[in-house]
Structures are given as C-alpha cells and as structure tokens.
Amino acid sequence: xxxxxxxxxxxxxxxxxxxxxxxxxxxxxxxxxxxxxxxxxxxxxxxxxxxxxxxxxxxxxxxxxxxxxxxxxxxxxxxxxxxxxxxxxxxxxxxxxxxxxxxxxxxxxxxxxxxxxxxxxxxxxxxxxxxxxxxxxxxxxxxxxxxxxxxxxxxxxxxxxxxxxxxxxxxxxxxxxxxxxxxxxxxxxxxxxxxxxxxxxxxxxxxxxxxxxxxxxxxxxxxxxxxxxxxxxxxxxxxxxxxxxxxxxxxxxxxxxxxxxxxxxxxxxxxxxxxxxxxxxxxxxxx
Amino acid sequence: xxxxxxxxxxxxxxxxxxxxxxxxxxxxxxxxxxxxxxxxxxxxxxxxxxxxxxxxxxxxxxxxxxxxxxxxxxxxxxxxxxxxxxxxxxxxxxxxxxxxxxxxxxxxxxxxxxxxxxxxxxxxxxxxxxxxxxxxxxxxxxxxxxxxxxxxxxxxxxxxxxxxxxxxxxxxxxxxxxxxxxxxxxxxxxxxxxxxxxxxxxxxxxxxxxxxxxxxxxxxxxxxxxx
Numbered sequence: 001x002x003x004x005x006x007x008x009x010x011x012x013x014x015x016x017x018x019x020x021x022x023x024x025x026x027x028x029x030x031x032x033x034x035x036x037x038x039x040x041x042x043x044x045x046x047x048x049x050x051x052x053x054x055x056x057x058x059x060x061x062x063x064x065x066x067x068x069x070x071x072x073x074x075x076x077x078x079x080x081x082x083x084x085x086x087x088x089x090x091x092x093x094x095x096x097x098x099x100x101x102x103x104x105x106x107x108x109x110x111x112x113x114x115x116x117x118x119x120x121x122x123x124x125x126x127x128x129x130x131x132x133x134x135x136x137x138x139x140x141x142x143x144x145x146x147x148x149x150x151x152x153x154x155x156x157x158x159x160x161x162x163x164x165x166x167x168x169x170x171x172x173x174x175x176x177x178x179x180x181x182x183x184x185x186x187x188x189x190x191x192x193x194x195x196x197x198x199x200x201x202x203x204x205x206x207x208x209x210x211x212x213x214x215x216x217x218x219x220x221x222x223x224x225x226x227x228x229x230x231x232x233x234x235x236x237x238x239x240x241x242x243x244x245x246x247x248x249x250x251x252x253x254x255x256x257x258x259x260x261x262x263x264x265x266x267x268x269x270x271x272x273x274x275x276x277x278x279x280x281x282x283x284x285x286x287x
Numbered sequence: 288x289x290x291x292x293x294x295x296x297x298x299x300x301x302x303x304x305x306x307x308x309x310x311x312x313x314x315x316x317x318x319x320x321x322x323x324x325x326x327x328x329x330x331x332x333x334x335x336x337x338x339x340x341x342x343x344x345x346x347x348x349x350x351x352x353x354x355x356x357x358x359x360x361x362x363x364x365x366x367x368x369x370x371x372x373x374x375x376x377x378x379x380x381x382x383x384x385x386x387x388x389x390x391x392x393x394x395x396x397x398x399x400x401x402x403x404x405x406x407x408x409x410x411x412x413x414x415x416x417x418x419x420x421x422x423x424x425x426x427x428x429x430x431x432x433x434x435x436x437x438x439x440x441x442x443x444x445x446x447x448x449x450x451x452x453x454x455x456x457x458x459x460x461x462x463x464x465x466x467x468x469x470x471x472x473x474x475x476x477x478x479x480x481x482x483x484x485x486x487x488x489x490x491x492x493x494x495x496x497x498x499x500x501x502x503x504x505x506x507x508x509x510x511x512x513x514x
Contacts, residue, residue: 169364171362171363171364171365171366172366172367172368173366174335174338174340174360174362174366175360175361175362175365175366175367175428176366176379177339177340178338178339178340178358178359178360178441179356179358179359179360179379179380179383179435179437180353180354180355180356180357180358180383181379181382181383185382189368189371189375189379189382190368190379193368193370193371193375194368194369194370194371195370196370197370
C-alpha cells in the first residue's frame with residue numbers, strides 16, 4: 001500500500017513535469033539567471049520596506065489623536081477589511097441559500113443541478129472580472145468591491161458548503177425527516193449546526209481570501225489597500241509596496257489565529273482543556 | 288374496536304432482494320413490539336421502511352397517525368446533532384408538534400426541560416452532545432422522542448450501551464408515552480429487555496416475520512435458534 005502511494009505520487013510528478021515541459025516548449029533556458037534577477041530586484045528596489053506608509057499622510061490633515069489612524073497603511077487596510085467583511089457576510093448568507101438547494105442529500109436532483117450550474121457560472125468569473133464589471137456598472141469605489149467579492153464568495157463558498165453538506169452523516173437527516181421536520185427546519189436546526197465547524201472554517205478562510213484579494217480588486221479601482229499598492233507600483237515605489245504587503249501578511253496571520261480560536265468552540269479540539277502558555281510560565285498548578 | 292395505528296399488508300422489505308416477505312401485521316395504540324432476529328436479517332430495514340426512508344419492495348403499509356410529528360424515530364446511530372447542545376437536540380422533538388403561536392417558544396422550552404428532567408440529563412442541557420458518553424447520548428435521543436410525543440415510536444437498538452439502571456430510567460419514560468397511547472416498535476438484541484418491556488414479539492427468521500405473544504416466544508425451543 002505504502003509503495004503504491006509512492007508510485008502514484010511519482011507518476012503524478014512525472015505527468016506534471018511532462019505537461020510543464022510541453023507548456024514552455026522545452027525552453028528551460030528562460031529560468032537561467034531568474035533567481036539572480038529576483039535577488040537584484042528585491043535588494044535594490046524593495047528592501048528595506050518603507051514604513052512611511054504607517055505614518056500620517058500630509059494631506060488631508062490628521063484629526064485623530066493617534067497618528068497611525070491617518071496613515072495610508074491603516075486607512076487602506078481598514079477599507080479592505082471592511083469590504084471583505086461585508087462581502088463575506090453577504091456572500092456567506094447567499095451561499096447558504098444556494099448550497100442548501102444544491103446538496104443532493106437535501107433536495108431532489110432536478111433542483112440541485114440548475115443551482116449547481118448557477119454556482120459554477122458565478123465562480124467561473126474571478127473576483128477581478130467581477131470588480132471590473134461592477135466598476136463599469138456603478139463606478140469606482142468600495143461598493144463595486146463589495147459587490148464583486150459578494151458574487152465571487154457566493155460561487156466559491158456555495159460549492160464548498162454543498163460538498164460539506166453532502167458529506168455529513170446521514171442519520172441526523174434521516175431521524176429529522178422521519179420525525180416530520182420541515183426542510184427549512186432541517187437546514188437551520190440540523191444541517192447547519194452539525195456542519196458548524198466546517199462552515200466557520202470556510203467563512204474565516206473566505207474572509208482571509210477576500211482580504212488578500214482586496215489588494216487585487218483595488219487595482220481596478222474597487223477600493224481598499226489595492227488602490228494604494230497600484231498607485232505605488234505606478235510610481236515605482238516598491239519599498240512602500242513591500243511594506244503594505246507585509247501589513248497584509250500580518251493581517252492574514254491574525255485572521256488565521258482568530259479562525260482557530262472561533263472554531264475551537266465548535267470542534268472536539270475545544271473540549272480538551274489545556275493549560276495556556278501564560279499558565280505554564282506563571283502558575284502551572286492553578287490550571 | 289380500537290383502530291390500528293399501523294397495518295402492514297403483504298409487505299416485502301429489502302434493498303435489491305427481499306429480506307422479509309409477505310408481512311401482514313397490525314399495531315394498536317399503546318402496544319410495545321420488540322423485533323428480534325439475527326444480525327442482517329432485516330430488522331433495521333423493516334424499521335426504515337415503516338419510517339418512510341426505504342421504499343417497500345412490494346405490498347403496502349398504512350399509518351394512521353399525524354403526518355407531521357406523528358412518527359418518532361431513533362436510528363441505530365441515534366441521529367443526534369453532535370455539535371449542538373443537548374437542549375437543542377431535544378427541542379427538535381418539541382419543534383415538530385408545536386405549531387406557530389405566541390407561546391411557541393415557551394411551550395417548546397417547557398417540553399424540552401420536562402423530557403430532560405425525566406431522563407435525568409437536565410444538568411447536561413447546555414453541553415454539546417459530542418461530549419457525552421454513548422449511554423448519555425442514548426438518553427438524549429430518547430428525550431427527543433419524549434419531547435415529540437409521537438403516536439408511533441420506532442427505535443433501533445436504543446437500549447444498547449445502557450446499564451441496567453439506565454435501561455430502567457429510559458423505559459420508565461417511554462412507558463409514560465405508551466400510557467398516553469404511543470405504540471413502540473423497537474429493534475432489540477437482548478432478549479431480556481424485549482421480554483421485560485414488550486407486549487408482543489416480531490421474530491424475524493428465514494425471511495418471514497413471526498408475530499407472537501411473549502408467552503409464545505418463551506415456549507419456543509431454544510438452542511441455536513437465536514443468537
């Protein structure tokens with residue numbers, strides 16, 4: 001069994017290698033000097049990061065007591081987080097409605113197939129294209145960003161959700177169906193609570209994804225930190241771009257930790273009482 | 288004459304091939320029936336067919352109960368929402384029979400708490416089900432049916448994993464339902480429990496359902512016939 005798995009991995013790697021070779025038409029020479037170029041670009045253009053992005057802007061004049069709140073980094077990041085937050089919530093609720101109509105263990109096939117096609121269509125447009133569409137329809141600004149991310153979230157989360165629903169144990173569904181609970185009641189009181197761990201994980205992942213993609217959709221004018229990144233790129237201020245990328249990385253790590261904490265309330269992990277690091281250092285006997 | 292709550296007419300159950308054929312029996316309100324038989328003989332399939340989860344291969348059955356909430360079902364794996372609290376699971380039973388009204392929430396909550404207290408798990412009300420032991424989870428599943436107050440309760444090995452004391456507690460609560468007219472059909476692996484609580488036995492053997500009284504069951508020759 002162990003050797004078979006090893007063999008499968010080797011075959012897959014060879015297949016990937018062969019496909020890549022076909023894609024680049026065997027021209028491996030293009031990689032030559034690539035890492036050198038990258039290190040020159042990084043050391044000369046991006047390093048050290050320019051942390052002036054965390055200092056207050058010269059205009060408009062800062063009215064806050066904390067100057068950081070007037071910085072490009074804070075303003076851009078907060079706008080991205082707000083766009084991602086609203087889009088994730090709206091998209092999550094929208095996705096729940098559609099995924100419950102797409103899961104084959106919850107609805108008949110003639111309902112699930114059209115809904116799946118709709119979700120595929122929504123997902124097949126990347127958030128960047130959605131953003132361009134909404135910028136055309138309603139103009140520049142965060143609203144375009146929110147709508148673009150909401151639509152993409154519905155398609156993306158919808159698929160993840162209906163796959164989770166289809167993978168759930170059958171016995172709670174059977175018991176509630178036999179008892180005579182309505183479809184909506186089964187969804188709200190059985191399916192969603194039973195899959196809460198996965199749903200929360202997906203929700204937090206999507207929030208993180210939307211924060212990261214806020215940088216991309218901002219470039220086409222849909223608001224957020226991407227707007228500033230796009231501006232700095234145009235003026236070749238790569239040190240500032242690098243500083244903003246570090247800021248995004250910190251926020252993404254923070255969201256991941258938050259996700260871990262929130263999910264601990266609904267998974268078995270949270271049932272195990274463990275000493276905190278603080279308790280370990282200060283008073284191990286009290287735990 | 289009391290109207291039957293369930294009547295099976297020439298019913299054959301199974302998936303591809305019939306496991307039990309030509310079943311003709313009736314169940315009256317307040318009866319407790321234990322289905323006995325060796326593993327794989329079709330006990331669970333018969334229960335799932337009556338609950339409407341599996342289509343009969345042939346024949347039919349009539350259920351004279353309320354369409355909504357008249358049937359209670361405790362599957363072999365209990366069918367509990369593991370990540371929800373004990374109270375939430377039990378309230379699902381109460382939710383089925385209590386329609387929309389101003390006092391809906393209060394009634395649901397009262398019925399849920401009554402059921403929890405009867406099964407001795409009221410102090411676990413706010414615990415997630417996944418933290419409970421197997422025996423406690425069985426009590427939660429029973430409490431859910433108690434809160435539902437069905438006219439027909441189908442229970443698949445719901446006394447398994449319970450010690451004698453807990454079997455008594457669970458059955459005392461089910462007895463209350465029976466006293467109110469609920470019929471119970473339970474799949475049992477332990478003859479002792481079946482004989483203690485059932486009023487009739489459905490003995491599944493060689494693809495045939497033998498409907499018998501407790502006395503008839505006791506008089507059966509033993510030795511290799513039962514597991």
